[in-house]
Amino acid sequence: VRLSNEWTGRLLAAPAAFYMVAFFLVPTAILLVYSFWTAASYRIVPDFVLANYIDALTSPLFWRVTSNAILIGLVTAAATLILAIPVAYYLTYVSRSQAILYLILITWFSSYLVRIYAWRTLLGTNGLLNTILLQLGLVDVPVEAFLFSRFAVAITLIHVYLPLCILMVVSALRDIKPELIEAARDLGTGPLGAFFRVIAPNAASGLIGAFMLTFILVAGDYVTPQMLGGSSGQTTGLLIADQFRKTGNWPLGAAQAFIMIAITGLLYAAILIAGRATGLLPRRRRPAPHKASQP
Amino acid sequence: MILRLAVWLILGFLIAPIAIIVLFSFHASPALSFPFQGLSLRWYGELIGNVPLRGALMKSLVIASATAVICLLLGAAAALAWLRVSPRTRLGLEMLWLTPIALPGLFVGVSLLVLFAQAGVQLSTVSIVIGHVVIALPVLILTMRARLSLFDPSLEEAARDLGASQLQVFRKVTLPLILPTLVAAAILAFAVSFDEFIVTVFVAGTETTLPMYIWSMMRRTVTPLINAISTLALVFSILILWAAWLIAHLRRRSAIAARTSS
Numbered sequence: 001v002r003l004s005n006e007w008t009g010r011l012l013a014a015p016a017a018f019y020m021v022a023f024f025l026v027p028t029a030i031l032l033v034y035s036f037w038t039a040a041s042y043r044i045v046p047d048f049v050l051a052n053y054i055d056a057l058t059s060p061l062f063w064r065v066t067s068n069a070i071l072i073g074l075v076t077a078a079a080t081l082i083l084a085i086p087v088a089y090y091l092t093y094v095s096r097s098q099a100i101l102y103l104i105l106i107t108w109f110s111s112y113l114v115r116i117y118a119w120r121t122l123l124g125t126n127g128l129l130n131t132i133l134l135q136l137g138l139v140d141v142p143v144e145a146f147l148f149s150r151f152a153v154a155i156t157l158i159h160v161y162l163p164l165c166i167l168m169v170v171s172a173l174r175d176i177k178p179e180l181i182e183a184a185r186d187l188g189t190g191p192l193g194a195f196f197r198v199i200a201p202n203a204a205s206g207l208i209g210a211f212m213l214t215f216i217l218v219a220g221d222y223v224t225p226q227m228l229g230g231s232s233g234q235t236t237g238l239l240i241a242d243q244f245r246k247t248g249n250w251p252l253g254a255a256q257a258f259i260m261i262a263i264t265g266l267l268y269a270a271i272l273i274a275g276r277a278t279g280l281l282p283r284r285r286r287p288a289p290h291k292a293s294q295p
Numbered sequence: 296m297i298l299r300l301a302v303w304l305i306l307g308f309l310i311a312p313i314a315i316i317v318l319f320s321f322h323a324s325p326a327l328s329f330p331f332q333g334l335s336l337r338w339y340g341e342l343i344g345n346v347p348l349r350g351a352l353m354k355s356l357v358i359a360s361a362t363a364v365i366c367l368l369l370g371a372a373a374a375l376a377w378l379r380v381s382p383r384t385r386l387g388l389e390m391l392w393l394t395p396i397a398l399p400g401l402f403v404g405v406s407l408l409v410l411f412a413q414a415g416v417q418l419s420t421v422s423i424v425i426g427h428v429v430i431a432l433p434v435l436i437l438t439m440r441a442r443l444s445l446f447d448p449s450l451e452e453a454a455r456d457l458g459a460s461q462l463q464v465f466r467k468v469t470l471p472l473i474l475p476t477l478v479a480a481a482i483l484a485f486a487v488s489f490d491e492f493i494v495t496v497f498v499a500g501t502e503t504t505l506p507m508y509i510w511s512m513m514r515r516t517v518t519p520l521i522n523a524i525s526t527l528a529l530v531f532s533i534l535i536l537w538a539a540w541l542i543a544h545l546r547r548r549s550a551i552a553a554r555t556s557s
Contacts, residue, residue, distance in 0.1 A: 005379045005380075006379065006380055006381055006384070008379055009375070009376040009377075009378070009379030009380035009384070010376065010380060010384065011376075012372045012373070012375045012376035012379070013372070013373060013376035013377075013380065013384075013388050014372075015368075015369050015372050015373075016369040016370065016372060016373040016376075016392060016432065016436075017388060017391055017392070019369055019428065019429075019432070020391050020392055020395070020429070020432070021391070023407065023410070023425055023426075023428070023429050024391075024394070024395055024403070024406075024429055025391075026410060027403075027406035027407050027409060027410035028402075028406050030406065030409050030410055030413055031402075031405065031406040031409050034409050083305050083308075086298055086301045086302055086305065087302050087305050087306070089298070090298055090299070090302045094298065094299075100302075100306065102536075102540075103306060103309070103310070104306075104309070105536060106532070106533055106536060107309045107310065107313065109486050109490070109532045109533075109535070109536050110313055110528075110529050110532050110533075111490050111506065111509075111525065111528045111529065111532065112490060112492060112493075112506075113492055113506050113509050113510055113513065114313070114316060114509075114525040114528060114529065115312065115313065116513075117316070117509075117513055117521060117525065118312035118313060118315065118316045118525075119312060120513075121312075121315070121316065121319070122312055122315065126326070128315065159308070159309065159312060162305075162308075162309060163309065213396075213397060216397065216398065216399055217399055219399070220398075220399020220400070220401045220402065221399070221401075221493075222401055222493070223492065223493065223510075227513070237399065237401050240401060240405065241401055241405075241496075244404075244405050244408060244497060245496070245497075250409065250412075253405065254405070254409070257401075257402055257405060261398075261402070
C-alpha cells in the first residue's frame, strides 16, 4: 500500500511532534495546573485557588523585581536592536562578508557562562576597566558601582544576545530589495530617511520580532542578574528560578512565570498598537507575495 | 564610511571581552589586570590534574553526543516530513517545533522539573538529555529549514518514475541530498547541548556537567583557572562550528564538482 505524500509526511513528523508534546506542551500544562495549587510546609497540595496569583500581584517585592526586569529588558532589547541594525545592514547590502558572519556565529556559540564571567572580570573592583581608569588618573579609587548594578546586567545581556539579534535582523532585511533603497536615495532621501521610510516599515514585523525575542530572553535570564546584579539588579527570572531552586514554593513560582508571560504578551500588543498609531507599522498585514508555483 | 566604523566598533565590542579572557588565560600571574607580567601555561597545567573537571567534561560529552544523535533521528524524520506535508500542516508543525525557542530557557527548565516531579522520575543524565533535546531540536529544525527549501521534490518523482522502490528513492536520492545538512545541524545540536546551562540547572539533580562545574567555580572564587577552562571551551566551540561548516560546504562543493565533470 502506498500512502499519499501528505500522510507519509504526517507519519514521519509524528516522532518529533510527539516529543515536543510530551516534553514541552504537557510540562507547560502541568506548570499551569501547579500555579493553582498550594504549598504547605514543603508539600504541594492539589487545589484550585487563585492565592498564588494574588500573592504575586500584591507583593511589593514581586513588583519591584518585575519593574526592574521590564526596565532592564526594554533598555537591553532596544540597545541590542540599535546595535544589530548597522551590522545587519552592512551584511545585507554592503558586503556579504562571510568572515563577519562567522565571527558573529562564533561569539553566539562561545560559552554563555564564559561571556558573563568575562564581564565580571572587566567590571570588577580590580578589573580591567578600573585598572585602566586608575592608571589614566581619571579616578583615585576603584569604582565599585560598575559591578553589581543594573548597568552591569544590561551591558552583559547586550553582549550575550547581540549575535542572535543580528542574525534575526539579517533575515528580516533579506526580503527588502536593495532597489527600493536605491530608488529612495536617488529621490534625495538621506541614509536615515531611507532607513525610517523604506527599511523600517518593510521590515517592521521582523524588527519587532527581533526586539521581542531579545526582550523575552533577557527578561527570563536569571544567571546574569545572579552573577552581576547585586541587590539592585534583581529580575523576575531570578525570583522564579529561586522559587524552584531554594525557597521551594513551586506553585507561587509557577504563577509568577505565567504572570511574566502575560506581561510579555501585553507588551507585544502595546508595541503593535503604538507602531500602528505612529504609522511605523503598516496598518494591515500586506498579503504574502505569491510564490510562483513550481512546475 | 561611518557605517563601516560603527560595524567594526560593534564587532570589537563582541570580541574584546572574549579576547581578554583568552589573553589572561596565558598570564603568568593570577592578577586579572594590566600590566601584563609575562606568558605562561601554568593554568593549563593545573587543569590537567583536576579530576572533577575531567568527570564533568566526560559527562558533558556523553550528554551532548546523546542529544545530537536523538536530534539527528527526530530531525531526519522531521525533515522528510517537512518536504511532504501541505503548507498548512507545515505551519502547525513549525509552531509546535519552534515555540520553545521563543520562550526563556527558565520556563522550559521549571516545567520539565514539575513534569519529572509529578511523574516521580529521578533526575539523572537521562533527564538532562531530555531537556537538552527540547532546546536543541528547534535549533536543528530551524537551521535545516532554510536548506530544505532548496530541495527539489521532482528528483524523488523522477527516481520513482524510473522504477525505484520507496526505500531505494530514500537511500539513493533523498538521503544523500539531505544528509550533509542534517549532519551539520546535528553538530550544532551538539554545540547547543555542550554549552547548555539555564535548563540543565533544573533537571540535573546531583549530576555535574561542564557548564555547571564552571558555574560552581565562578561562584566560589575568582581563579585564573576559569580563564583557561573558558579558553578551552571556546576553542572547542569554534572547532565544532568549523566542522559543521566544513561538512555542509565540502559535500556541496564535491557534489557540484561531480555534476560538472560528468
